[in-house]
Amino acid sequence: MTTPEDRIRQQxxxxxxxxxxxxxxxxxxLPPDLLQKQEIMANGVYCGNIIQSLAEAPHGDGKVRYPLxxxxxxxxPILTPDTEANHKQDADNLPILAWAISRGxxxxxxxxxxxxxxxxxxxxxxxxxxxVTPPLANCKVISGRPSDVLPQEILEKMGLI
Amino acid sequence: xxxxxxxxQKPMDPAQATLANGVYCGDVFKRLxxxxxxxxxxxxxxxxxGYDTPGxxxxxxxxxxxxxxxxxxxxxxxxxxxxxxDALGRSILAVKINDAQGWAAVxxxxxxxxxxxxxxDCEVIIGKFADVLTPxxxxxxxxxxxxxxxx
Numbered sequence: 001m002t003t004p005e006d007r008i009r010q011q012x013x014x015x016x017x018x019x020x021x022x023x024x025x026x027x028x029x030l031p032p033d034l035l036q037k038q039e040i041m042a043n044g045v046y047c048g049n050i051i052q053s054l055a056e057a058p059h060g061d062g063k064v065r066y067p068l069x070x071x072x073x074x075x076x077p078i079l080t081p082d083t084e085a086n087h088k089q090d091a092d093n094l095p096i097l098a099w100a101i102s103r104g105x106x107x108x109x110x111x112x113x114x115x116x117x118x119x120x121x122x123x124x125x126x127x128x129x130x131x132v133t134p135p136l137a138n139c140k141v142i143s144g145r146p147s148d149v150l151p152q153e154i155l156e157k158m159g160l161i
Numbered sequence: 162x163x164x165x166x167x168x169x170q171k172p173m174d175p176a177q178a179t180l181a182n183g184v185y186c187g188d189v190f191k192r193l194x195x196x197x198x199x200x201x202x203x204x205x206x207x208x209x210x211g212y213d214t215p216g217x218x219x220x221x222x223x224x225x226x227x228x229x230x231x232x233x234x235x236x237x238x239x240x241x242x243x244x245x246x247d248a249l250g251r252s253i254l255a256v257k258i259n260d261a262q263g264w265a266a267v268x269x270x271x272x273x274x275x276x277x278x279x280x281x282d283c284e285v286i287i288g289k290f291a292d293v294l295t296p297x298x299x300x301x302x303x304x305x306x307x308x309x310x311x312x
Binding site: 034037038040041042043044045046047048049050051052053056064066077095097098111113115137138139 | 174176177179180181182183184185186187188189190191192195204206252254255268270280281283
């Protein structure tokens with residue numbers, strides 16, 4: 001049987017333990033949706049880091065370009081062209097997130113959003129909660145001659161044709 | 162200006178806006194931390210640092226107030242540690258070190274992107290180790306020799 005003195009002693013012990021535990025620590029689960037967002041963001045960081053590395057390498061022209069440098073924000077995303085080079089890299093008709101070109105304009109590197117490609121590949125009947133993880137937004141960097149990997153609109157605006 | 166506002170035209174969905182935010186932050190992260198200026202060449206991703214740190218590692222952004230959630234370090238594989246944000250929803254995803262100067266560049270998940278419902282925003286912050294890194298993270302970076310290489 002617990003006496004009032006016992007209860008007070010237990011309460012004091014709990015308080016003491018509380019004081020001894022650093023208050024900043026409060027382990028708990030990260031919500032799954034936030035975890036997924038962080039993973040998507042990290043994917044983007046990885047691609048952004050690569051494209052800047054290519055731009056500032058000796059053969060790059062030092063600048064990463066973004067769609068908003070050349071197009072309005074209310075336009076639909078500019079897509080990679082339907083070329084053989086892009087087909088080979090499984091990167092045709094994908095939204096362009098950033099790009100860089102070499103000095104002299106003989107090569108281009110493009111960050112593309114591959115989420116749409118995943119959506120296309122995973123038909124609805126294949127996606128079940130049991131066997132398929134929902135596709136995460138991800139990006140990849142493709143390369144090739146500017147005329148092969150960049151659309152006409154970008155080439156024109158950059159004076160590459 | 163929001164990262165995504167620099168990068169994208171019309172985001173197709175929150176995931177694309179989050180991805181675009183990441184691309185821009187990755188570009189800035191690289192631009193601000195050039196190897197020639199003394200920065201580490203590789204990025205230390207905090208989820209991997211957690212593998213080598215026994216116990217719990219706090220990677221909440223130290224400038225925040227309120228409670229900070231922690232994550233457990235796993236040695237030799239297993240589930241990556243994942244509980245890592247402070248009361249404002251911010252946490253450190255990646256770090257680069259300028260050991261000679263005592264500076265760290267942190268790429269933080271700064272919480273929801275106000276301009277794009279459902280998307281997440283990021284930010285790059287540079288400061289002295291103690292200003293931008295938690296003690297746990299400093300210890301983990303020291304353990305992995307990102308910090309302490311310069312005599």
